[in-house]
Amino acid sequence: MEKTTLRLALPSDPRWVNIVEKNIEHILVDHAFCEQKAASSCISLILQYP
Numbered sequence: 001m002e003k004t005t006l007r008l009a010l011p012s013d014p015r016w017v018n019i020v021e022k023n024i025e026h027i028l029v030d031h032a033f034c035e036q037k038a039a040s041s042c043i044s045l046i047l048q049y050p
Contacts (some may be wrong), residue, residue: 020027
């Protein structure tokens with residue numbers, strides 16, 4: 001099976017762009033919260049294992 005550039009097993013559905021265009025603010029806020037949680041987890045690990 002041929003894989004995509006991102007090594008996904010299946011190609012992405014091109015309709016996702018339409019969904020993103022209609023909800024870009026919500027998606028960006030959700031992504032920001034995910035990034036914040038990842039950074040917080042990283043800081044916790046650094047403090048736990050100096």
